[in-house]
Amino acid sequence: MTREPLLDPTGNTDLASNTTLRPRLRSLRGLRAGLLDNTKPNGAVLLRAVGRELQEHYGVREVRMFVKGYFGTPVEESVVQQILHNSDFAVAGIGD
Numbered sequence: 001m002t003r004e005p006l007l008d009p010t011g012n013t014d015l016a017s018n019t020t021l022r023p024r025l026r027s028l029r030g031l032r033a034g035l036l037d038n039t040k041p042n043g044a045v046l047l048r049a050v051g052r053e054l055q056e057h058y059g060v061r062e063v064r065m066f067v068k069g070y071f072g073t074p075v076e077e078s079v080v081q082q083i084l085h086n087s088d089f090a091v092a093g094i095g096d
Helices: 042-058 075-088
Strands: 032-037 062-067 089-091
Touching: 032 042, 032 075, 042 062, 042 089, 062 075
Parallel strands: 032 062, 032 089
Antiparallel strands: none
């Protein structure tokens, strides 16, 4: 499987050490999902619904919500580390 490069839309390439996508997961069954709320209105509502769907229809074992400090800034490194250590995959949601 070929990895596709990710582009950093902020233009600050010094922050990104690995900018390639991971290979697609074959199954979500038994995995832990990390959901990243960007703090915009209705973002958490959308992500909670996504989390329910992941558990009910795809066998995701655990869903955990993470929240960034402010929608207009990049996610804090401490939150990234929490996601990495507590999730097998992540979903980011945008509200409004």
